[in-house]
Amino acid sequence: MIIRAPSRLHMSLIDLNGSYKRIDGGIGLALSDPQFVLESEETNEKGYTLEFADGIREDSKEECMEKIPKAAEKIAELCGIESGFHFKVLEAYRPHSGLGSGTQISVCTAHLMTETAGILSETGEKFTSRELSAMVGRGGTSGIGTFAHDLGGFIVDGGHSLEEKPGFLPSSASKAKPATLIARYEFPEDWNILLAMPEVEETMHDQAEVNVFQTYCPIPKDEVEQVSHLILMNLLPALIEKDIVTFGWAIKELQKVGFNKLEHSLDPHYLPAMEAMDEAGAYGTGISSFGPTLYTVFDDNNKDIVKAAGEIVGENRVRVTKAQNHGYVIEK
Numbered sequence: 001m002i003i004r005a006p007s008r009l010h011m012s013l014i015d016l017n018g019s020y021k022r023i024d025g026g027i028g029l030a031l032s033d034p035q036f037v038l039e040s041e042e043t044n045e046k047g048y049t050l051e052f053a054d055g056i057r058e059d060s061k062e063e064c065m066e067k068i069p070k071a072a073e074k075i076a077e078l079c080g081i082e083s084g085f086h087f088k089v090l091e092a093y094r095p096h097s098g099l100g101s102g103t104q105i106s107v108c109t110a111h112l113m114t115e116t117a118g119i120l121s122e123t124g125e126k127f128t129s130r131e132l133s134a135m136v137g138r139g140g141t142s143g144i145g146t147f148a149h150d151l152g153g154f155i156v157d158g159g160h161s162l163e164e165k166p167g168f169l170p171s172s173a174s175k176a177k178p179a180t181l182i183a184r185y186e187f188p189e190d191w192n193i194l195l196a197m198p199e200v201e202e203t204m205h206d207q208a209e210v211n212v213f214q215t216y217c218p219i220p221k222d223e224v225e226q227v228s229h230l231i232l233m234n235l236l237p238a239l240i241e242k243d244i245v246t247f248g249w250a251i252k253e254l255q256k257v258g259f260n261k262l263e264h265s266l267d268p269h270y271l272p273a274m275e276a277m278d279e280a281g282a283y284g285t286g287i288s289s290f291g292p293t294l295y296t297v298f299d300d301n302n303k304d305i306v307k308a309a310g311e312i313v314g315e316n317r318v319r320v321t322k323a324q325n326h327g328y329v330i331e332k
Helices: 058-079 101-117 129-136 144-151 207-216 221-241 244-254 258-266 268-279 305-313
Strands: 002-015 022-043 048-052 084-091 154-157 181-185 192-196 294-298 318-321 329-331
Touching (some): 002 101, 002 244, 002 258, 022 101, 022 144, 022 192, 022 318, 048 058, 058 101, 101 144, 101 329, 129 144, 144 154, 144 181, 154 221, 181 221, 192 305, 207 258, 221 258, 244 294, 258 268, 268 294, 268 305, 305 318
Parallel strands (some): 048 084
Antiparallel strands (some): 002 022, 002 329, 022 084, 022 154, 154 181, 192 294, 192 318
């Protein structure tokens, strides 16, 4: 059995202030490329074995060797699965790159195991990605990766109540359940997405992420309000009206406020590349999660941005992709 799951862009967290009795919330988008592709086979022996197809990055192998057995053990324990599994990673992408590899690895593992074993949820239906994310400990801050996995498209999640999650933590350190889905939209098929990954010495993850949330939150209330307004009154209407120029403008404006502004202040070496891409004709450049992946949308009217971005960050660090308007696919 094989599962294919999209990567995702995490465009913005919404409320890391909490004055309105909720925190987190976010917007993001499922991508058709890169993907995480995992194959599994049930075995008679207990335990989990793992192999990799040719060409898998070493850092991707390390992440999979950590997360696949960990997720498998949780699912086996919670679902009473006694058989073992052999997993083979067929496709993977760089960890801690802002594309959500951790959630996809863990939830793909959970999906393959429950599907193979024929385990159903308490409702008598197949497990949703939200249920599986909770079981394997993902989605405690952002629901973008969870719902991108299940549904694809453009996702808006509503975060958590302060009763459920009283403090500011990244998903990797939060024990809250995955966020609530507010909205999911089809992303225009004719909009192209450009990913650019500047060379960096070190990426933000694990304890460094925790330190950022605990040191710099709450974000000023007025900036949270600006983020909410930009999303509700600019970005979402532009998406629905298929106005790519205004959509790009809203992405650019979101970099100036809220958690995105904080990210840029902590790691300002991304700003020159983003500013150079905007000056070269991008409708608006954003950072996905903590980076290093930058992104912009483009069409035939500014397709020269692809060449310009290659000149800015290096041709081998640029990828053109599309949104994926459906979730994971399982091949039996």
